[in-house]
Amino acid sequence: xxKIKNLHANIDGKExxxxxxxxxKAGEVHAIMGPNGSxxxxxxxxxxxxxxxxVTEGSVxxxxxxxLDLAPEDRAREGLFLAFxxxxxxxxxxxxxxxxxxxxxxxxYLNQEPVSAKEFLGMVKExxxxxxxxxxxxxxxxNEGFSGGEKKRNEIFQMAMLTPKLAILDETDSGLDIDxxxxxxxxxxxxxxxxxxxxxxxxxxxLLDYIIPDFVHVLYDGKIVKSGSKDLALELEExxxxxxxxxxxx
Amino acid sequence: MxxxxxxxxxxxxxxxxxxxxxxxxxxxENPTFLQHRIxxxxxxxxxxxxxxxxxxWKYTRVGKIVNNTYxxxxxxKIDVSDFLIPNLDAQVLVIINGHVVADxxxxxxxxxxxxxxxxxxxxxxxxxxxKHFNQFTQDKKEIFLAFNNAFHTDGIYLEVAxxxxxxxxxxxxxxxxxxxxxxxxxxxxxANVGSQVKIIESFVNVNGEKNFNxxxxxxxxxxxxxMEYNKIQxxxxxxxxxxxxxxYQEANSNFTINTATFNGALVRNNLNIxxxxxxxxxxxxxxxxxxxxxxxxxxxxxxxxxxxxxxxxIYRGVLDNESTGVFNGKVFVRPNAQKxxxxxxxxxxxxxxxxxxxxxxxxxxxxxxxxxxHGSTTGQIDExxxxxxxxxxxxxxxxLKLMINAFAKDALERISIEALQAYIDNKxxxxxx
Numbered sequence: 001x002x003k004i005k006n007l008h009a010n011i012d013g014k015e016x017x018x019x020x021x022x023x024x025k026a027g028e029v030h031a032i033m034g035p036n037g038s039x040x041x042x043x044x045x046x047x048x049x050x051x052x053x054x055v056t057e058g059s060v061x062x063x064x065x066x067x068l069d070l071a072p073e074d075r076a077r078e079g080l081f082l083a084f085x086x087x088x089x090x091x092x093x094x095x096x097x098x099x100x101x102x103x104x105x106x107x108x109y110l111n112q113e114p115v116s117a118k119e120f121l122g123m124v125k126e127x128x129x130x131x132x133x134x135x136x137x138x139x140x141x142x143n144e145g146f147s148g149g150e151k152k153r154n155e156i157f158q159m160a161m162l163t164p165k166l167a168i169l170d171e172t173d174s175g176l177d178i179d180x181x182x183x184x185x186x187x188x189x190x191x192x193x194x195x196x197x198x199x200x201x202x203x204x205x206x207l208l209d210y211i212i213p214d215f216v217h218v219l220y221d222g223k224i225v226k227s228g229s230k231d232l233a234l235e236l237e238e239x240x241x242x243x244x245x246x247x248x249x250x
Numbered sequence: 251m252x253x254x255x256x257x258x259x260x261x262x263x264x265x266x267x268x269x270x271x272x273x274x275x276x277x278x279e280n281p282t283f284l285q286h287r288i289x290x291x292x293x294x295x296x297x298x299x300x301x302x303x304x305x306x307w308k309y310t311r312v313g314k315i316v317n318n319t320y321x322x323x324x325x326x327k328i329d330v331s332d333f334l335i336p337n338l339d340a341q342v343l344v345i346i347n348g349h350v351v352a353d354x355x356x357x358x359x360x361x362x363x364x365x366x367x368x369x370x371x372x373x374x375x376x377x378x379x380x381k382h383f384n385q386f387t388q389d390k391k392e393i394f395l396a397f398n399n400a401f402h403t404d405g406i407y408l409e410v411a412x413x414x415x416x417x418x419x420x421x422x423x424x425x426x427x428x429x430x431x432x433x434x435x436x437x438x439x440x441a442n443v444g445s446q447v448k449i450i451e452s453f454v455n456v457n458g459e460k461n462f463n464x465x466x467x468x469x470x471x472x473x474x475x476x477m478e479y480n481k482i483q484x485x486x487x488x489x490x491x492x493x494x495x496x497x498y499q500e501a502n503s504n505f506t507i508n509t510a511t512f513n514g515a516l517v518r519n520n521l522n523i524x525x526x527x528x529x530x531x532x533x534x535x536x537x538x539x540x541x542x543x544x545x546x547x548x549x550x551x552x553x554x555x556x557x558x559x560x561x562x563x564i565y566r567g568v569l570d571n572e573s574t575g576v577f578n579g580k581v582f583v584r585p586n587a588q589k590x591x592x593x594x595x596x597x598x599x600x601x602x603x604x605x606x607x608x609x610x611x612x613x614x615x616x617x618x619x620x621x622x623x624h625g626s627t628t629g630q631i632d633e634x635x636x637x638x639x640x641x642x643x644x645x646x647x648x649x650l651k652l653m654i655n656a657f658a659k660d661a662l663e664r665i666s667i668e669a670l671q672a673y674i675d676n677k678x679x680x681x682x683x
Contacts, residue, residue, distance in 0.1 A: 092660050
C-alpha cells in the first residue's frame, strides 16, 4: 500500500526526518511510537502534503503512485487520510456541506458519479452512529465549539465517510478520556478491512490496548530505530524511551 | 496660500457640476417641491467637495468622481432581462439614468399601494410625499446629498397604506448607461402604520465607463410597520456611485437593510437611520466584495433616540487584488435611549497583500442602562483551515471558495426573500470560482 524509502525532510532548513524506511501492506495496522520531537508529526505532515516541509531525499510510493508528486487534495482522493492531532475549527463551513464537497471532489477525481442526497444522508446517519457522534454535531460548523473528544470523534467520522485506503491517526489519543478513547478506537476497528491499512502515531501505549497493531516501530531522532510486534509497545511502556535513546548508536 | 488654492480648485469643480446640472429644467414642477430645490441650490453655495482633510471622507478620495467631466444621462430603452432575479415573482420598476421608464417596468396596481414615479407623485401632490419628502435630507451639510436635493431627476415613489401587507416584493432596477454620464435618481418609500413591504433595488450598469450615479432614498417606517430593503450594487469596476439612504423609524417598527456590493471603481454608501421612538428593531447588514482596484466604502449611522430599541449590524468584506474597503459604523445612544441593545460588527478578509481595509466602528453612548458592543476584525484566510480541507480531498481553490462563501453568506442571512438569497449566494459563488 505505502512504501517509504529513505525519507528525509526539512523545515526551515532544519532536518527533522533523517531517512525513514517503512512499508505498510493492505490489511495491516502499524504503530509508530516515539518521544516528543522524534519526528512523528512531521512524518504525518509530510505524507499528507503540508507545504512547510521540504522533502530533500527519498521516495514515497502510495498504491503505485509517487505520493510526493501529488497535491494534498489528490493524496486524499487517492485514499490517504490524516486524522489531525489538533483538528481545525472552521466557522461558517458546515460539517455536512464540507464532507459532501469532499466526497464529490473525490468522486469526480475517480470519474465517479456524485453522491445522491439520499445516499449521502444515509451515510451520515450510519457513520455518525459508528463514533457515537450526535447528529446535531454533524450539522454544525466544522469542529467549531466541539469539545476535545468531539473533535477526535469527528475526525474518525470523516474517515468513515471518506473510506480511505490508508488512514494515519496522528496522536488521536491525546487529550481523550478513557470513554472517548474507547469510542474512537472502536470506530477505527470497525472500519478495518483486508483492503485498507492504518498507521497509528502515538506517544503512549494506551491506545494500542484498543487498536491492536501488527507492527510497532520506534521513531527516534528522525529515524526508525527499532521495529517489532505489539510487545515492543509494552516493553517501551515499561522501560521508557530512555531505553531506546541509550541503545541508539547516536 | 495653499488652502485658498485648494478652495478655488474644488469650487471650480463644483461649478463644472453645476453647469451641467443647471441645464435640467424644473420650471414646471409643483412649487412646493421646486422650493426644496432652490433651498438646496442655495445650500450648495456654502458647500464644497470633500478633501482628504474632511473627516467624513477621510478614507475615500472623491477625485475620481469630481475631476471627471460629465454629460447628463438620458432615458433609454434597453433590455433589462439580464437583471431580473430568477424565480422571483415581483413588481418590476426600471430607472435608467435617473428616469423612470414605464415601458420597461412590469407591475400591476394593487389596492392600498401607491407605486409610481416620483415626478408623477409630485404632480399629484400626494399627502405622504408632501409630508416626508426632504424631511430628513435637508440641511445636512453634505454636498452630494445637496446636489441630489437640488437636481435629482426621478425615481420611485412607494406608499403602502395602513395595515396593508404587500405579498409581492418590489424590484427596482436602477440602471446607468453611457460614458461619463451623470444621473441623480431619487426614491421615497413610505410604509404607513402597520404595513409590511419588501423592496429590492439593483444598481447596475449597461455599457459605458466612468458614469456617476448620485442616488438618494428616503425610507419612512411608521408605527408597527415592517420594511425590508435589499440593495444589490453591481455596476462593474469602471463606474462611480454615491448612495444615501435616510431612514426614519417610528414606534414598534422593524427595518432591515441588506447591502451587497459586488464591485465599483468608487462606491460610497451613506446609510443614516434615525430611530426616533421606542420598541424598534433595526437590522443593517452588508457584504462587499472588492477586486482589482475597486473602492467600496460603507458609512452607517444608527441614531437611537428613544428607549427599548434593538439594532444589529454586521458588515463583512472580502478584498482581493488591490481593492480597498472602508467601514465606518457609528451608533449613537442618546440620553433618553435607555435599555438600548446595539450590536455592531465588521469583519474583513484580505486575499492579497495589496488589498486594504479601513475599519472604524464607533459607539457614542450617553445613556447608562444599555447593552452595546462593537468589534472589528481584519485578517487573511486561515492557511491551516485550507490545508485541513485539502487533506479531505477538496482542492485549494474549492477550500478557499468554501471558506469565503461561508464568511460572506453569513452577513446576509437576514434576507427573507428566498429567490433573492439564492441569487446573491449564486453571485458570491460565481465570484470565487
